[in-house]
Amino acid sequence: MALTPPAERLWWKEPIEAVELFWVAIALVWAIVMFIMMPYWHVYGKQNLSSEAYRTTPEMYTQKVQAMVDKYTIRTETARNMPVVRAPAGADIYMLARLWEWYPALELEKGQTYRLHLSSVDWQHGFSLQPENINVQVIPGYEMVMKITPNKSGEFSVICNEYCGIGHHTMIGKIYVK
Numbered sequence: 177m178a179l180t181p182p183a184e185r186l187w188w189k190e191p192i193e194a195v196e197l198f199w200v201a202i203a204l205v206w207a208i209v210m211f212i213m214m215p216y217w218h219v220y221g222k223q224n225l226s227s228e229a230y231r232t233t234p235e236m237y238t239q240k241v242q243a244m245v246d247k248y249t250i251r252t253e254t255a256r257n258m259p260v261v262r263a264p265a266g267a268d269i270y271m272l273a274r275l276w277e278w279y280p281a282l283e284l285e286k287g288q289t290y291r292l293h294l295s296s297v298d299w300q301h302g303f304s305l306q307p308e309n310i311n312v313q314v315i316p317g318y319e320m321v322m323k324i325t326p327n328k329s330g331e332f333s334v335i336c337n338e339y340c341g342i343g344h345h346t347m348i349g350k351i352y353v354k
């Protein structure tokens with residue numbers, strides 16, 4: 177039947193059967209519920225951070241990160257001499273993803289708000305904050321910015337949750353909250 181055209185050309189002018197109308201109404205109500213839930217959950221739900229996105233280039237982003245590192249490094253750690261950066265509260269702070277590290281390590285103050293910038297200078301990585309459940313895609317060419325206010329002190333790890341090659345599992349960054 178479906179393979180042949182309907183006998184009546186203006187088939188959509190036929191009256192709708194009650195059962196069909198009933199299902200259309202259910203679908204419409206559900207669509208409206210979901211439409212309202214999306215902004216509601218965005219504001220009141222415990223979901224991942226909402227972010228701003230800007231165009232950038234690996235060169236531009238590296239420069240900004242390096243400027244922060246040069247200005248605010250307080251110590252270095254691990255065999256890689258990873259700088260640990262302590263920027264003033266409220267500042268723009270940067271983390272850069274590359275094969276295979278998160279650069280630099282950050283030290284933050286509990287209860288203070290920062291603008292965290294994330295970008296990659298080679299290819300796609302995934303920012304995953306452990307043990308919290310915060311995940312952000314990190315893509316070259318895009319600078320993602322999100323407002324963060326750490327509410328727990330301690331040592332947090334950033335792992336890469338987007339497979340990025342042979343050293344993927346060694347890509348571990350650090351965020352200290354004091």
Ligand SMILES: [Cu+2]
Nearest residue numbers: 301336340347
């Ligand atoms: Cu990665």
